[in-house]
Amino acid sequence: MTERSKEQEQGGQVRELLATRADEVSLPDGWADRVLRDGKRAVGRRRLAATTAAVAAVAAVGVLLSGLPGTGEQPPASRPEWATADSVPQALRKMPVGPDTDVPYGTRGEQGKGALRVMLGGRAIPIPKEYTGLRIWRAGDRGFVYLADGPGDVSVVVHVDADGTSTELERTAKGEHTTQLNVSEDGRFAAWTVHPYEGRSQVVKRADLTTGKVGSRSYDDIDSVHGFAGDDVLINWDARVQNIGSLDRDGTPWPSADRDGGVEDYSVASDTVLLSTSDGCMRAYSIAQPDNQRWKVCDMEDVHFSPDGQRFVALREGGYVVSDTSSGEVTGGLWSVPSVHPQDMAWEDDDTVLLELAEAKPARTKDGMIAPIAPQYGPSYLVRCHVEQERCELVDTGGPVKAFPSSSS
Structure with a gap:
């Protein structure tokens, strides 16, 4: 028997099993075929063999029957009205729809209209209507922090606790602003x-978000704040990583002065620092042993660590890929649909990633020709990808999102 014949036979067995299970729980006709077609959607670029598809499809049915969260509790035939609108990219309209997320995100209320608000665990947190340029950072189980432009040409930093209580941490003076x-x-x-x-x-x-106490310290020519090493603040200073501790004392020096090409960006999780340098490469180091380079890759950017620090997601050739932190080796992909472009991402948990996606529409001249300028992007939507299962679903946010958390790394 040829390999293709074996795959066809295994696929038929899986289809029969799915059809039987679907009948048991009164799912719509044809649902088993849609699971086999859409449930195998390539989260990465690796070709899934029929045996792998069989295991994934049966597991999907089993989880659906058990009622566990995060699996698309609605069968594909049952979709919220907003998810069928023409404004939703076609690639997303074909996906199963999964439950909402507890990761905070900004929206404009019903059908994308009304005042800007941030959804936090099902609660709508209103943002003052005079604030613009909203950016959100997730703060673990302590809610979120947002940065916005306020009236009078100032910047404001606000902490919203898990119970919805807002505390203003910063309001800049005239002639000053906050961007990092x-x-x-x-x-x-x-x-x-x-x-x-x-x-x-x-x-x-x-x-300190537990007390609201704010400390400060003046420096000359600091570029930006990009991360933490435990409680210590790491900054970018003259293209070098510097540990300035908790501001009342200097932290352990992080000797990055001699890195090739200078540091352009970096991400931190647990004991690992990833440096993006001006030569287009990424290098991994240990905070405890900063002179010991663990590995180097040269075709990734926009790094986001998983909460446990064991994996990271990075942008590569227009799509997000998953890599092992210890080696830098790519272990899988998340998104590679050219017409729907990643805008940002955040880990929902150690195995689940949320992607903010928008359809890219090429700019055109008056005579209808494609213009050689950056494309225009449509509304943004959230997609949840399960890394181990290699499966994605549209998140039931009720419509497009307007703001999404920046990475805390």
């Missing part, structure tokens, strides 16, 4: 820089 902010891995601390409109950063501030 980050939150520690455990969600306890937030840190940001205050810039004069003319010149470079002068002040770094760190807030």
Whole structure:
């Protein structure tokens, strides 16, 4: 028997099993075929053999029957009305729809209209209507922190606790603004820089989100805050990583002064730092042994660590891929549909990733020709991808999203 014949035979067995299970729970006719067709959607670029597809499809039915969350509790034939609208990219309209997420995200209320608000665990947190340029950072189980432009040409930093209580942490003076902010891995601390409109950063501030206490310290020519090492603040200073501790003392030096090409960006989780350098490469180091380079890759950017630090997702050739933190080896993919472009992402848990996706529409000239400029993007939607199962679903947010958490790494 040929390999293809074996795959066809296994596929037929799986289809028969799915059809039987579907009948048992009164699912719509043809649902088994849709599971086999859509449930195998390539989360990455690896070809799934028929045996792997069989295991994944049967597991999907088993989880559906058990009622566990995060699996698309509605059969594909039953979709919310908003998810069938023409404004939803066609690639997303074909997906199963899964439950809403507890990760905070911004929206504009019913059908994308009304005042801006942030959804947190099913609760709508209103944002003052005079605020613009909203950016969100998840703060673990302590809610979220947001940065926005306020009236009078100022920047505001606000912590919203898990119960919805808002505490203003920063309101810049005239002639100053805040553009860089980050939150520690455990969600306890937030840190940001205050810039004069003319010149470079002068002040770094760190807030304890459990007490609301804000500390500050002045420095010369600091570029930005990009992460934490435990409770210590890591900054980008003259293209070098520097540990400035908790602002009342200097932390252990992180000797990155001699890295090739200078540091452009970095991400931190547990004991690992990933440096993106101006030569287009990424290098991994240990915070405890910063002179020991673990590995180097040269075709990734926009890194996001999993909560446990064991894996990271990075942008590669227009799509997100999953890699092993210990080696940098790519272990799978998340998204590679060219017409629907990733805008941002966040880990929902150690095995689940949320992607903010928008359809890319090429810009055209008056005569209908494609213009050689950046494409225009449509509304953004959230898609949940299960890494181990290699399966994605549209998140039931009730419509498009307007703001999504920046990575805390």
